[in-house]
Amino acid sequence: MGVWELLLVGFVLLLGLCGVxxxxxxxxxxxxxxxxxxxxxxxxxxxxxxxxxxxxxxxLAQVVRWALPPRRLRESGATPRMAVCAGVGAFLGFVLIPVVGAIPGFLGGIYLSERLRLGRHGEAMAALRTAMRSGGSSVLAELFACLLILGAWVGAVIWG
Known part of the structure; x- marks a missing residue:
């Protein structure tokens, strides 16, 4: 497979991560x-x-998502900026602390977004809990699964 095809596959993978x-x-x-x-x-x-x-x-991620509460993030006050911060945090956490860093990175992204929006630690923590109860955990499960797949693909391309 050529370099351009690999770049196109990587682009579609990143598009899928954003789509989550x-x-x-x-x-x-x-x-x-x-x-x-x-x-x-x-x-x-x-x-x-x-x-x-x-x-x-x-x-497995779909089974976990079915067991978790359905997505009701919009009703809980989640914003597109919060989703972007959570996604970037999960990606950075995944890269900095391979695999397991995605979870604290996701939570940290939501916290940072809410801290900047609300200004206080207590309110940001309450918003984080609300977001996770309202479906953030199902988003995290799907995003984590997709990050694992992206990591396996990158490893296979580099070492395979």
């Missing part, structure tokens, strides 16, 4: 479709392993 944060956009499906396309173009066994792993991770 936007209600109504099939972000996890975009991530899975990009991995499928890459695996079909790449005959190496590692590509098929990443595809099978991505399928299993996304199925």
């Amino acid at each position: 944060l936007v209600p109504g956009v099939p972000g996890s499906w975009l991530v899975w479709a990009a991995i499928l396309w890459w695996a079909l173009k790449n005959p190496a066994p590692v590509a098929w392993g990443v595809l099978v792993g991505a399928t299993v991770v996304l199925l």
Whole structure:
């Protein structure tokens, strides 16, 4: 697979990560479709392993999302800026502290957004709790699954 095709797959993966944060956009499906396309173009066994792993991770994430409360983030006062901050925080956390850093990064992004908006620690913590109860945990589960898949793809491209 050429460099331009890899860049296009990476772009679709990043688009899928952004889609996870936007209600109504099939972000996890975009991530899975990009991995499928890459695996079909790449005959190496590692590509098929990443595809099978991505399928299993996304199925598990869907099971977890069904067990969590439904998304009602808009009613809780969540803003698009909060979603962007949470996504950037999760991505930075995932990169700085591989894999597990996505969770505190996601929470930190929501806290920072609310702290800047509300100005006080107590109010920002209350808004963080409200956001997580209102569906933030299901967004986190899906985003974490997609970040795991992105990490596996990057690892396979670099070392595979």
